[in-house]
Amino acid sequence: MKKFALWVVLALALGTLVYAQAAKLVIWADDRGAPVLRDVAEKYTQDTGVAVEVVEIAYDQIRGQFITTAPTGQGPDIIVGAHDWVGELAANGLLEPVDFGPKLAEFSAAAVQAFSYGGRNYGVPQNTENIAIIYNKALVPEMPKTWDELLEFAREITDPTKPMYAIVFQNGPDPYHWFPMLSACGGYVFGTDAGGALNPCDVGLANEGALRGAQLFADMIAEGLLPAGVSWDTMRALFFGGNAAMVISGPWLVADTKKAGIDYGIALIPSIRCADGSYGIPKPFIGVRGFMVSAFSQNKVLAFDFLLNYIATTETMLALYELDPRAPAHLPTYEIVKVDPDIAAFGLQGQYGIPMPNIPEMASVWGAWSDAQSLIANGQATPEEALAEAVQKIKAALKCP
Amino acid sequence: MAGRVAIAQGLKLGLLALLDAAAVWAAISLLLRGDLLPLALLAAGALLLNYVVLSRRAYPLRFLLPGLVFLFAMVVYPIGYTVNVSLTNLQTGNLLTKVQVIAQLEGRYYLPPESETFSYWAFRNPQGELRVTLLAEDGCSYLSEGSTLVPVDLTDPRFVRGPDGTVVAFDDFSRLPLAEIYRSLPALERLDLTWEGVHVRLATIREFRTYLRKYEYLRDADAIRDLETGVVYTAREGYFTSPDGVRIEPGFQIYVGFRNYLDVLTNPGIRADFSRVFGWTVAWSFLTVFFSFWVGLVLAYLLNDPYVRGRFFYRSLLIIPYAMPAFISALVWAGLFNTDLGVINRIIGALFGTKVRWLQDPFWARTALIFINVWLTYPYMMIVSLGALQSIPKEMYEAARVDGATGWQRFWTITMPLLWVSVAPLLIGSFAFTFNNFTIIWLVTAGRPAVLGAATPAGATDILISWTYRLAFEGDRGNQLGLASAVSIIIFIIIATISAVNFRFTRALEDVSRGV
Numbered sequence: 001m002k003k004f005a006l007w008v009v010l011a012l013a014l015g016t017l018v019y020a021q022a023a024k025l026v027i028w029a030d031d032r033g034a035p036v037l038r039d040v041a042e043k044y045t046q047d048t049g050v051a052v053e054v055v056e057i058a059y060d061q062i063r064g065q066f067i068t069t070a071p072t073g074q075g076p077d078i079i080v081g082a083h084d085w086v087g088e089l090a091a092n093g094l095l096e097p098v099d100f101g102p103k104l105a106e107f108s109a110a111a112v113q114a115f116s117y118g119g120r121n122y123g124v125p126q127n128t129e130n131i132a133i134i135y136n137k138a139l140v141p142e143m144p145k146t147w148d149e150l151l152e153f154a155r156e157i158t159d160p161t162k163p164m165y166a167i168v169f170q171n172g173p174d175p176y177h178w179f180p181m182l183s184a185c186g187g188y189v190f191g192t193d194a195g196g197a198l199n200p201c202d203v204g205l206a207n208e209g210a211l212r213g214a215q216l217f218a219d220m221i222a223e224g225l226l227p228a229g230v231s232w233d234t235m236r237a238l239f240f241g242g243n244a245a246m247v248i249s250g251p252w253l254v255a256d257t258k259k260a261g262i263d264y265g266i267a268l269i270p271s272i273r274c275a276d277g278s279y280g281i282p283k284p285f286i287g288v289r290g291f292m293v294s295a296f297s298q299n300k301v302l303a304f305d306f307l308l309n310y311i312a313t314t315e316t317m318l319a320l321y322e323l324d325p326r327a328p329a330h331l332p333t334y335e336i337v338k339v340d341p342d343i344a345a346f347g348l349q350g351q352y353g354i355p356m357p358n359i360p361e362m363a364s365v366w367g368a369w370s371d372a373q374s375l376i377a378n379g380q381a382t383p384e385e386a387l388a389e390a391v392q393k394i395k396a397a398l399k400c401p
Numbered sequence: 402m403a404g405r406v407a408i409a410q411g412l413k414l415g416l417l418a419l420l421d422a423a424a425v426w427a428a429i430s431l432l433l434r435g436d437l438l439p440l441a442l443l444a445a446g447a448l449l450l451n452y453v454v455l456s457r458r459a460y461p462l463r464f465l466l467p468g469l470v471f472l473f474a475m476v477v478y479p480i481g482y483t484v485n486v487s488l489t490n491l492q493t494g495n496l497l498t499k500v501q502v503i504a505q506l507e508g509r510y511y512l513p514p515e516s517e518t519f520s521y522w523a524f525r526n527p528q529g530e531l532r533v534t535l536l537a538e539d540g541c542s543y544l545s546e547g548s549t550l551v552p553v554d555l556t557d558p559r560f561v562r563g564p565d566g567t568v569v570a571f572d573d574f575s576r577l578p579l580a581e582i583y584r585s586l587p588a589l590e591r592l593d594l595t596w597e598g599v600h601v602r603l604a605t606i607r608e609f610r611t612y613l614r615k616y617e618y619l620r621d622a623d624a625i626r627d628l629e630t631g632v633v634y635t636a637r638e639g640y641f642t643s644p645d646g647v648r649i650e651p652g653f654q655i656y657v658g659f660r661n662y663l664d665v666l667t668n669p670g671i672r673a674d675f676s677r678v679f680g681w682t683v684a685w686s687f688l689t690v691f692f693s694f695w696v697g698l699v700l701a702y703l704l705n706d707p708y709v710r711g712r713f714f715y716r717s718l719l720i721i722p723y724a725m726p727a728f729i730s731a732l733v734w735a736g737l738f739n740t741d742l743g744v745i746n747r748i749i750g751a752l753f754g755t756k757v758r759w760l761q762d763p764f765w766a767r768t769a770l771i772f773i774n775v776w777l778t779y780p781y782m783m784i785v786s787l788g789a790l791q792s793i794p795k796e797m798y799e800a801a802r803v804d805g806a807t808g809w810q811r812f813w814t815i816t817m818p819l820l821w822v823s824v825a826p827l828l829i830g831s832f833a834f835t836f837n838n839f840t841i842i843w844l845v846t847a848g849r850p851a852v853l854g855a856a857t858p859a860g861a862t863d864i865l866i867s868w869t870y871r872l873a874f875e876g877d878r879g880n881q882l883g884l885a886s887a888v889s890i891i892i893f894i895i896i897a898t899i900s901a902v903n904f905r906f907t908r909a910l911e912d913v914s915r916g917v
Contacts, residue, residue, distance in 0.1 A: 023586045048583040071497055088879055092496040093505055093651025101605070118650065163742065173849070227741040229760065234742055295505060302586050305606045360493045363879035367858045367871055371851030378761040381853045393858065396670070397876040 023299050025052040025306060028066065029080040030059040032324040033126075037080075040316050044306055052306065063089070070094045070296045077297040078307065083114040083123060083288040087359040090117045096293040096300055098124060103308050111329035114288040114355035119197070123290035124307045125329035126320060130284040131177060132349035133270075134253060135246035136239070137263040143246075146279060147216060150270045154225040157245065165227060168238050169248035171217075172229040173373035175366065176356075177248055180282030181217055183354065185209030185274035189365060190357050200361035201400035205369060206387035209280070213272060214383035218376050228377040251326045251346055266345035286353035288329060364397040417454050421447060480893075487886035490657045493878040495639045499653040503618045506625055506641075506649065510612035513599060519543075519609040522567070523582055523589060524574035531588050532574055535601070535609055543596065550596035582606070616649075625649060661887035670856030671872070677852075682864040685771065686835040690828055693775045697782025698820075702812075704783075705790045716787075723780030731844040734773045735760070738845075761850050763861035770862055774841055778831065789823045790816070822907075829903040833896050842867045865892050 025044075029037050034056040041052035055076065057065065063085050069075035071094070089095045097120040104112065107125055115123030135143060139157070144150040154166035169177045179187075186209025191202030204210065220226040230238075236253070238244040240260040247253070248269060257264050271279035291311060293303045310316060317333035327343050327350065328334045338344055356362075372390035375381040381389075424447040431440040453459045453466055497505070519535035526532075535543045535550065544553040555568055563569035569576045577585060583606070594601040596611070604610035617626045624635040634641035639655045640648040665671055700719060704712050722730060737743050738759040746756045759769045793816065801811050842848060848863035848871065858871045869892065873885030 023584060049580040050583045050586075067496065071501060088493050091494040091650050091878065093502060094496075099604075160741065229739055229741065231736070231739075233736065234739065238742075298587050299590070301590050301603055301606060302583070360878035363493070363874070364876050367875035371849070371858060371860065374761075374849050375851050375853055378758070378850055380850065385853065389853065399877075 023050050023302055025050065025078065025299055025302055026076040027052065027054045027078040027080070028057050028062050028076040029054060030062065031056060032059070033080050033320060036316065036319045036323055037311075039319070040310050044310050050302060066294070067092065067094065070294050073296055075294055075296060077294055077299055077303045079292050079294070080126070080289065081123075081292060083111075083125070083290060084356045084358045084362065086115055086117045086122045086292070087357075087362070089292065090120075090122050091360050094295050095122045096295045096297065096303075097122060098293065098304065098307075100124075100308065103312055106312060106331055108329045108331060108334070110286070110355065111288045111290070114286065114358065115290055115292075117358060123288075123292045124312060125288050125290040126311075126317070127324065127326040127328050128286055128288045128350060129251055129326045130286045130346060130350040130353045131180065131248050131250045131269075132284070132346050133246050133267045134239075134249050134257060135265050135267060136242065136244075137265050139242065139245035140265075143265065143267045144270050145268075147270045147272045151220070151225065153245075154220070158225050160224055160227070163227070163238070163243050165238065165244045166225065167246050167248070168227060168230055168235055168244040170230055170232055170235050171226075171373065171377060172231050172234075173370040173377065175369040175373055176285060178217065178373055180248065180269050180284045181213035181272065182210040183213070183283040184269075184272040184280035185212045186280070187211075187213060188354070189362070190359070198357050198359050198361075200359060200398050201395060203365075203391045203394050205365075205372075205394075206384070206391045208275060210387060211383050212274060213282075214376060214387055216272065218379070218383055221377055222379065251342070254325075254342055266342055268349050281352045283352045283354050284349060285356040286350055287356055289326075290329070361398055364394050368393040368397070413454065417451065420450065483886045483889055486882055487661055487890050488656055488658060489654050489883050490639045490660075491654055491882040491886075492884070493880050494650065495652040495654050497651055497653055499636070499655070502641075502651055502653040503625070505651070506616040507614075507618055509615040510600060510602065511615050511629060513611060513613050517611045518604070519601065520607060521609050523577045523585065524571065525577055525581075525585070526573045526575075530574075531585065531592070533589070533592065533594075533609070534568060545592070545594050548592075548594055550594045550601055657883070661883045662891070664884060665888055665891060673856045674859040674868070678859050678863055678865055678868050681767070681862070682836060685767070685774075685864055686832050688771050689774045689778060689835045690832050692771065693778035693831075694782045694786075694824075694828060696775060696779040697784075698786045700779070701783045701786035701790055702816075705787060719783060720780045722776050723784075727777055728840055728844055730777060731773060731841050734769075734776070735845045738769050760846055763850055763852075766846055766850055766862050770842065770845055773845060774835065774838070777841070778835075781831070785824055785827055786820065789820045792823070793819050825907040826904070829900055829907070832903070833900055836864070836896055836899075837866045837892070838864070839866045839870065843870075865895075 025041075027037055027041070034054050037054045041054050044050060044052050062079055062081055066075055066079050066081075067089070086095065098115075100107070100112075100121070108128070111125035111128055112121055114128075115121055115125060133143070140153075144153050150167065157164055157166055171178060179189075182205065186204070187207060188204035188210075190198040190200055191204055193199045193202075217226070221228050227234075227238075235244075235247055235249070236256065239247045239253075240256070240262065242262075254264075254266075269282040269284070271281050274280045291307050293300060293307070297303055312330060314330070314332050314336065317328050317330040318336065321328050321333060321337055325337075325340070325343070327347050328337060338347070357365075368390040371393075372381075372386040375386040376383050380386075424443060428440060428443055428447075431437075431443065449466075453462050517537055519537050521533045521535045523531060523533050532545045534553070534555070535545075537543070542553055542555050543550045545551075559571050560568045561570040582589070586603075586606070589603050592603060594609075599611045599613055601609050602612055614628055617628055618624075619626055619633070622633070622635065624633050625641040626633050632643050632647075634643050634647075634649050636642075640650075640652040642648050703709060704716055704719075709715070737745050740746055740756060740758050740761055743759070745759065750756050757765055760766050797815050797819075798811055801815060806814070842862060842864055846860070846862045848858075848860035848867045850861050852859065852861050857868075858875060859868050863871070865888075869885060869888040872888065873881045
């Protein structure tokens with residue numbers, strides 16, 4: 001019996017020892033970051049003696065897994081993710097605000113703003129992305145500047161039997177790629193209140209500007225200039241097969257475009273003529289990728305030290321850029337890579353972009369908005385009917401007055 | 402012989418000992434983490450295992466137990482868990498427990514208007530005790546005493562200085578090198594020193610800073626007081642809420658009773674769309690099962706005929722849709738049915754000069770879905786029917802032929818009744834499965850085309866489960882898990898009722914077959 005008690009004590013002591021282990025950072029990242037982060041982690045361990053474990057997880061798994069594991073204390077210290085996760089994660093109490101200190105000046109203000117929720121910053125931004133026109137130079141002699149010119153060009157070359165289209169974008173339904181048309185003349189998802197915070201009960205998807213873009217979309221489909229129900233795969237097949245002269249897409253399409261041997265250019269989405277006769281430049285959503293720290297981390301000071309002194313350096317940011325070539329949010333790095341014509345061209349469109357709303361209320365928007373797009377595309381409803389109903393559904397789901 | 406028994410006995414005891422060792426190890430780690438419920442379950446499980454293996458009386462249990470364990474783990478526990486969640490407000494913003502939220506809020510600090518920063522050195526004595534000396538910007542120095550900070554004169558001979566003139570040791574404490582500081586960060590981060598009414602805490606690797614506490618929990622009032630503004634937030638509806646309705650995020654989980662069920666049953670939008678969605682769900686399940694059964698049966702009947710050549714080849718070919726992962730087939734079919742670019746419409750266009758608005762028109766979208774699902778399900782029906790056909794005794798057919806029965810008569814009076822008995826329960830199972838076949842709907846149409854005038858996001862091809870998904874995950878602020886669980890329980894009750902009625906019906910059939 002005595003011996004047994006001794007064993008129990010020994011086991012408990014051993015367990016406590018394991019429990020009170022030295023500081024260690026755990027980072028969850030996807031394949032677009034993990035290889036670089038592993039190198040940085042090794043350097044950090046050499047400099048400080050602190051072990052850093054980089055766990056590679058599929059991008060679409062990170063958020064869900066983090067929500068499940070963080071409250072149990074078993075989650076990571078740092079995750080890599082998109083700025084539009086911040087609302088949900090912060091509302092759930094899972095994120096720790098970032099105190100940039102003097103490092104703040106090194107980051108694009110818009111990218112930092114994209115990661116803010118309820119007046120606090122929750123992420124160290126890595127890069128930004130937005131959509132623009134990617135066109136096949138062999139098929140587009142001169143890139144149209146306005147949507148009217150685009151329509152003229154489309155009427156010239158469109159031939160559904162071949163098939164051949166002037167412009168194709170994911171629309172089956174896909175509001176993300178549709179938004180630039182609606183925003184050009186003033187459509188928006190959520191308005192802002194006086195303090196600059198998003199107001200979920202001010203939905204601008206059926207205002208005059210949005211309707212103008214939606215009508216243009218409806219007319220193009222009715223005239224046969226735009227195929228409806230286009231998915232990601234269909235869009236790729238048409239563009240890479242030389243059956244579409246231009247697509248609205250993002251930096252993620254560029255690598256495969258090169259591989260397909262297409263002589264491509266990146267340009268602004270053509271401007272849309274608004275009610276007052278002026279031309280509105282389509283405003284795409286901006287997505288920002290970055291690093292977030294768990295509120296349940298036991299090593300927050302360490303995590304921020306790692307992020308601000310080892311990740312937020314030109315060396316690391318450049319390596320991350322090499323792996324995932326999108327516009328760096330770290331300004332000194334951006335200055336170095338902005339000579340890349342693709343980065344510059346997407347950046348030009350991005351100047352007019354709007355950060356995708358990061359408040360969790362966005363969850364109510366996508367479904368109703370997609371339904372409206374498909375009703376319009378199918379000709380089952382006019383843009384006015386469909387979008388007004390979508391706004392009404394969104395407000396009902398959010399229990400707005 | 403005796404030797405073999407001894408070896409078997411030894412092996413059994415050895416395995417049991419290994420399992421027990423694993424259980425003890427798991428129990429210790431659970432105890433250390435404070436997970437008492439899993440610990441109790443583990444202990445009960447381990448004791449039961451030992452009893453079953455060691456007791457002679459429990460011998461039959463050995464064969465039942467694994468099944469019972471899995472029944473509990475895979476069926477009973479998830480149902481219980483879902484029921485439990487359906488009684489809570491678990492959703493975006495109400496994920497953490499109240500204890501976690503209070504701990505998090507009490508751990509929030511803010512910088513006072515005139516915040517001070519200190520550089521510091523950390524010291525440790527052989528007993529592992531950690532103390533810090535802080536150097537303020539105005540040149541004053543302090544030493545930590547327990548959880549307070551006292552002014553100290555570093556020129557005191559008690560402090561030993563190194564060659565560069567900085568303090569390297571005092572009493573029995575010696576200074577930590579930078580690498581050690583990194584390793585001790587969790588401990589340093591937990592230090593909460595009070596000084597002149599403010600908190601002094603580690604801010605970065607190199608600095609301490611003064612902070613003020615933001616919130617305080619008032620146990621008696623079950624409320625949180627904001628120490629910066631003085632506002633008191635009382636616990637209401639899963640949030641600490643101020644008198645004028647401002648909520649502190651994050652909220653916490655609470656039990657809300659049957660509110661989620663009432664929300665579903667009394668929501669005018671949900672009631673308006675329910676009958677349409679339910680009607681299509683039943684039609685979708687029934688038509689899928691009906692057509693796939695008949696297609697499968699006809700093919701099985703043909704392939705069961707010994708005069709058909711190359712039966713093995715055809716059988717293998719016909720099973721392919723079943724062998725392919727359903728989600729790949731579904732995506733491929735969705736592409737084939739594309740109105741503008743799909744192959745099916747290209748063929749129809751070439752033959753008839755028109756195009757069918759598959760996936761955009763409610764009728765054609767439903768037709769396409771049923772077609773795809775029949776394609777995916779008929780091989781199963783064919784396999785099942787083949788087995789059942791082969792079990793029908795040949796003598797019956799010979800007797801019928803002697804009596805002069807035609808082929809049709811033989812099929813309807815011998816084959817069908819006998820087949821029905823063995824296949825009917827499978828059809829009911831298939832019906833229940835199709836009723837909840839979220840994958841196909843989601844991958845092919847995602848419930849669309851949308852219906853103009855629908856009160857909730859219920860599309861023309863949404864079945865109950867996909868509609869539930871949209872209600873719970875595309876509404877409000879995203880994950881409404883409490884509501885989703887409540888709807889799942891309601892759907893479970895509907896399916897259980899339909900299946901019960903169906904089984905009653907098949908039992909009647911069995912009586913018929915006994916009369917054959």
